[in-house]
Amino acid sequence: MIYVHIPFCHHKCSYCAFFSVAGRREMDAYVEALCAEMRRRRAPERSVRTVYFGGGTPSRLGIALLQRLVEQLRALYDFSQLQEATIEANPEDLTTDFLRGLRSLNFFNRISIGIQSFADADLRAINRVHNGGQALEALQNAHEAGFTNVSIDLMMGLPGQSIDTWRRNLDCTGALLRGGLLTHLSCYELSIEPGTILERQLRQGRVELPDEETVAAEYELLMRWCHDVGMEQYEVSNFALPGLRSVHNSRYWRRVPYLGLGAGAHSFDGSHRRWNLADIAAYVAAAGDAPHEQETLSREDAFNEFVMTALRTTAGIDKSELSALFPWAASHISATIAPHIAHGLIVETDEAYVPSSSGLLQADAIAASLFL
Ligand code: SF4
Known part of the structure; x- marks a missing residue:
C-alpha cells in the first residue's frame, strides 16, 4: 500500500x-x-x-x-x-x-x-x-x-x-x-x-x-x-x-501498514507513525533521504486510533478484532459505550458496535468519549 x-x-x-x-x-x-x-x-x-x-x-x-x-x-x-x-x-x-x-x-x-x-x-x-x-x-x-x-x-x-x-x-x-x-x-x-x-x-x-x-x-x-x-x-x-x-x-x-512518499507524507508500519517534513526545498536537497520525524504508538494511542477510525465507518468496531488487538480493553469499552447504546447512537450486535445514522453524525465525539 x-x-x-x-x-x-x-x-x-x-x-x-x-x-x-x-x-x-x-x-x-x-x-x-x-x-x-x-x-x-x-x-x-x-x-x-x-x-x-x-x-x-x-x-x-x-x-x-x-x-x-x-x-x-x-x-x-x-x-x-x-x-x-x-x-x-x-x-x-x-x-x-x-x-x-x-x-x-x-x-x-x-x-x-x-x-x-x-x-x-x-x-x-x-x-x-x-x-x-x-x-x-x-x-x-x-x-x-x-x-x-x-x-x-x-x-x-x-x-x-x-x-x-x-x-x-x-x-x-x-x-x-x-x-x-x-x-x-x-x-x-x-x-x-x-x-x-x-x-x-x-x-x-x-x-x-x-x-x-x-x-x-x-x-x-x-x-x-x-x-x-x-x-x-x-x-x-x-x-x-x-x-x-x-x-x-x-x-x-483498518490500520493496514503503508508507505508514504514525498514531502509531508505519512507512513505507518503497524507500530510507528513517520512523517516527512512538509518542506519541498529540504526534501529535494535530501535526494531520497527525506527529513522526517517518527513516533512509536503507545498501546493507548493505538487503541484510540482504532476506536476513532472504526466508529467513523459503518462497519463499526469489530468485536473479534478488538479482542485480538486489545484484549485488555474489553471492560473499558463495554462500560464507556453503554450510554451511547442507551441513546441509540450505537447498535450492539453479536459481532460489532455499529454507529446508527445519528451516531455517525457524532462519530468523533463518541470516539473521544471512549479514548484512554
Ligand atoms: S490549494 Fe485547493 S486544490 Fe490545492 S490542495 Fe488545497 S484545496 Fe486542494
Missing part, C-alpha cells in the same frame, strides 16, 4: 490547510527526489495492492512526470495483484489530451476529482480555479477516455451556500450517476483552519457561513439522497455504488 504526495497546486484555495504550494517551481527536481525516496525505502509488501497519488494536485504534474514516477514504481514493485491505483485531479487539468495520456500509462484505474460544487458562486467563494461547466466537462472527458471508476469531492457549509444550492448539487450528481459518469462520492463539511485566507476573510466579516442548522440539514439531505439513489454510505464522508468503495482508504481505516 503506497501513498505518493504531490504538493503542487494551480493556486491556493481560500480554505486550504493541506501541504501544497502554488506554482510549478521545483516540480522536476521534486519528482527526481521522489524517485530517489522510492528507491531508498520499501513498502510493507513487494506485491502492491493499492496506490494513491494525493495532494496538492497530482494532475498538475502532467503526463511526462507522472510517467517517470509510475516507471520508477514499476521497477521496484510487483503490480500484478494491483486492485486500485487512484490519482487525485482537479477539473481544470482533465483535458482530453491529459486523460488520453493518463490512460496510456496503463496504471491508474480510479480518478478522484476535486469538484467541491457545481455552482459557480460556491466555487468563487472558496477561490477554486474551475467553474461548474468545467467540472461537468472534466467528468465527461474522463468517461470518454474510458475511466469507469470516478469519485468526486463535494463540500457542505460553503460561504453563502443554501440548502437549495446543495440540493441542486445533489441533483446534478444524480444525473451524472445515472449517466454512468461517477461511482463514488466524498462529501466534507468546510472547516475553518487557522492561517487560511478564509479564516482571515471571516475575521474581517467579508464572508458569511451558513448556520449550523443549515449544514446539519445538508448532511441529512445527503444521507437520504444517497440511500434513494442506491449509494452506500461506508464512512462518515464517503459513499459508493455497491462494490465500488475505495479499497485504499478502507485499508487505511
